Amino acid sequence: MKRLKYFFIFLLILSFQLLAQRNSYVILISFDGFRYDYANRGITPNIDKMKKEGVSASSFQPCFPSKTFPNHQSIITGMYIENHGIIANKFEDPFTKEHYRLGKKSTTQSKWYLGEPFWETAERNGIKTASFYWPGSELDLKYRRPTYVKHYNQNFPYYARVDTIAKWLQMPNPIRPHFITLYYSLTDTYGHRFGPNSKEMNFAISRVDSVLGYLFDKVKKIGMKDSVNFILVSDHGMTDISPKRVVNYEKILNGLKYKTEAGGPFLLITPAKGEKEKIYKRLKTNEDHYKVYTKENIPKYFHYSKNPFIPEVIVIADLGWELVNNKSLKEFKAHPMKGDHGFDNHQLNMHGIFFALGPNFKKGYKTGTIRNIDVYPLLCKIFNIPPHAGIDGKLERIGYILK
Numbered sequence: 155m156k157r158l159k160y161f162f163i164f165l166l167i168l169s170f171q172l173l174a175q176r177n178s179y180v181i182l183i184s185f186d187g188f189r190y191d192y193a194n195r196g197i198t199p200n201i202d203k204m205k206k207e208g209v210s211a212s213s214f215q216p217c218f219p220s221k222t223f224p225n226h227q228s229i230i231t232g233m234y235i236e237n238h239g240i241i242a243n244k245f246e247d248p249f250t251k252e253h254y255r256l257g258k259k260s261t262t263q264s265k266w267y268l269g270e271p272f273w274e275t276a277e278r279n280g281i282k283t284a285s286f287y288w289p290g291s292e293l294d295l296k297y298r299r300p301t302y303v304k305h306y307n308q309n310f311p312y313y314a315r316v317d318t319i320a321k322w323l324q325m326p327n328p329i330r331p332h333f334i335t336l337y338y339s340l341t342d343t344y345g346h347r348f349g350p351n352s353k354e355m356n357f358a359i360s361r362v363d364s365v366l367g368y369l370f371d372k373v374k375k376i377g378m379k380d381s382v383n384f385i386l387v388s389d390h391g392m393t394d395i396s397p398k399r400v401v402n403y404e405k406i407l408n409g410l411k412y413k414t415e416a417g418g419p420f421l422l423i424t425p426a427k428g429e430k431e432k433i434y435k436r437l438k439t440n441e442d443h444y445k446v447y448t449k450e451n452i453p454k455y456f457h458y459s460k461n462p463f464i465p466e467v468i469v470i471a472d473l474g475w476e477l478v479n480n481k482s483l484k485e486f487k488a489h490p491m492k493g494d495h496g497f498d499n500h501q502l503n504m505h506g507i508f509f510a511l512g513p514n515f516k517k518g519y520k521t522g523t524i525r526n527i528d529v530y531p532l533l534c535k536i537f538n539i540p541p542h543a544g545i546d547g548k549l550e551r552i553g554y555i556l557k
């Protein structure tokens with residue numbers, strides 16, 4: 155009899171625990187290109203609230219290359235770029251000659267995406283998920299995307315995105331999403347156009363911070379303030395560039411045969427047959443304001459060699475320098491962009507932000523740099539579900555921020 159009593163107490167505790175994890179909520183927000191220090195300008199009262207009442211990291215390290223689609227995938231899959239396969243915003247499958255390209259159907263084709271996004275892991279474990287945008291969330295296979303997913307429209311009103319999230323959170327429990335992503339591109343657009351230190355940049359920073367405030371208010375109004383965790387991140391930082399700081403690789407490689415992808419902060423070169431040594435040597439001899447690597451000798455800390463789609467030669471510009479050809483130099487001079495990203499991911503200016511607030515997080519806890527690949531295992535821990543095998547992120551590097 156006594157044994158039976160203990161058994162029932164045990165069952166009761168277990169069901170409370172299961173209930174608790176089913177009652178976890180996370181809203182993962184991304185402000186594109188929000189550099190680590192934008193939140194230290196005294197113009198972000200809502201981020202300041204997260205710092206005061208939650209967890210703040212001094213910076214959030216992206217993977218190389220510090221570009222948008224590759225890093226949103228790293229955040230949501232917990233994998234290095236060479237492993238999840240989105241090796242740049244634009245690249246070629248050298249076997250089929252097909253291209254992955256932003257703004258094209260290819261970004262919805264599942265075959266390019268080798269990682270398992272967190273929403274897929276969650277749904278497999280019976281947790282409903284939703285996305286009001288996240289680069290790479292609109293895949294063509296149903297089980298690889300959130301239950302509720304919006305088709306990307308950059309101009310969709312900012313506050314209305316939050317209103318939809320509030321509606322999702324008020325759905326009946328069996329169909330209510332517990333993990334939701336939210337994304338805004340404004341800070342990236344302004345960073346490129348006006349530069350990270352412009353007054354226009356500060357306008358964009360204030361604007362997205364006010365949306366964050368609106369989200370906090372909305373969640374409070376529907377009575378869910380104490381059950382929702384907010385995690386605010388960005389995919390990369392931004393640095394000043396100038397037409398005065400350029401390296402014209404077309405001039406350097408004059409007479410050699412090759413194809414390129416990317417350009418600007420980094421360049422991917424596929425040499426024509428038999429040209430690899432010559433191209434590498436030519437670039438190595440002229441190495442000034444950039445570093446040239448082959449797939450074999452690129453330092454391990456870039457985690458950028460394993461994938462078969464990564465071309466043979468990789469060139470990384472020094473921070474603030476741009477790799478150009480004759481055509482792109484002309485365009486750059488005619489319409490100068492003021493900021494860019496994609497550089498060495500260890501450069502602090504390429505780092506983004508990480509703030510977290512909610513019932514699962516420590517209060518007023520300040521920590522150093524967090525790596526973006528560690529968010530996925532953190533999410534698994536919050537929902538108490540097993541992470542996908544083969545991830546690169548590690549809970550032991552981030553778990554200490556939880557209560």
Ligand SMILES: [Zn+2]
Pocket residue numbers: 186187221222223342389390
């Ligand atoms: Zn971005």
